[in-house]
Every structure is written in structure tokens, then in C-alpha cells.
Amino acid sequence: MTNFEQYTSALVKPPEKTIIQGGFLGDTGYQHTLTIGMLAPLFLEWARYEMRRAPSTVQRYGEALHWVIRDIGDQPVTGLHLGHLLTLRRKMEERGCREARISAILHALRAFLTFCREVVRVPTCPRVRFASRAFRGGMWSI
Numbered sequence: 001m002t003n004f005e006q007y008t009s010a011l012v013k014p015p016e017k018t019i020i021q022g023g024f025l026g027d028t029g030y031q032h033t034l035t036i037g038m039l040a041p042l043f044l045e046w047a048r049y050e051m052r053r054a055p056s057t058v059q060r061y062g063e064a065l066h067w068v069i070r071d072i073g074d075q076p077v078t079g080l081h082l083g084h085l086l087t088l089r090r091k092m093e094e095r096g097c098r099e100a101r102i103s104a105i106l107h108a109l110r111a112f113l114t115f116c117r118e119v120v121r122v123p124t125c126p127r128v129r130f131a132s133r134a135f136r137g138g139m140w141s142i
């Protein structure tokens with residue numbers, strides 16, 4: 001068993017600086033520069049391997065985040081606010097998106113913001129909530 005010890009330390013090298021699990025120690029200034037596009041690949045990997053989402057779900061999350069970036073821009077996650085979400089909703093309706101598509105994009109955004117808040121520990125302002133089924137057809141809350 002001691003023969004393996006000399007090889008395992010060379011094979012597995014931990015990252016020196018990572019933004020996962022609370023970011024860089026003692027440095028919170030970087031959080032204001034993290035954008036949706038920067039964190040999206042980490043979110044998609046986390047959704048696939050940590051949350052065990054199906055590859056098709058992860059692909060749809062990626063597509064939805066692409067539309068979010070296209071509609072409101074690659075915003076810093078800490079700077080997102082209600083106005084961004086209202087703009088996103090308005091642009092989707094102007095494009096002719098139906099309720100199911102709007103709901104899918106907002107669900108992906110909600111999962112992304114939860115990832116940012118709980119895993120990366122970046123403070124995010126908007127919490128995306130959906131109205132109950134009885135109020136669908138224009139009612140939604142943030």
C-alpha cells in the first residue's frame with residue numbers, strides 16, 4: 001500500500017484558488033465582477049454532477065441562460081434586480097414566447113440564482129417565485 005502514496009499525490013492536485021464554496025478566502029471584492037456568463041459553466045457542471053440533473057435538463061438550462069444574457073445582457077450577478085427580471089419578461093413576451101417557455105427560462109434563472117447564493121455564496125437580490133397554477137395567465141411574482 002505504501003507504493004501508491006508516491007503516485008497519488010502527483011495525480012491529484014487541488015486547485016490553488018477557486019470561487020466555489022465561498023470564494024477566495026478573505027476577498028469579497030471579486031464578487032461584484034462575477035457575471036452570469038462567467039458563472040453559467042460552473043452552474044451547468046454543478047447541476048449535472050452535484051444535483052444529478054439529466055443531460056437534457058442541463059442543456060435546456062444552458063439555452064435558457066443564453067436567452068437571459070441575450071435579453072438583459074451579461075450582468076453582474078450581484079447587480080441583478082427586479083427591473084432586470086421585468087425587462088426579461090417583457091422581451092420574452094414581445095418575442096412571442098408562450099407561458100411554458102417563459103416559465104422554463106425563469107425556472108432556469110431561479111436555479112442559477114440559487115446556485116449563486118448557496119454554492120458560490122455571491123449575494124443575489126432577486127428571488128424568482130412563480131404564482132400558483134390558478135393565477136397563471138399573466139400573474140407571476142418575483
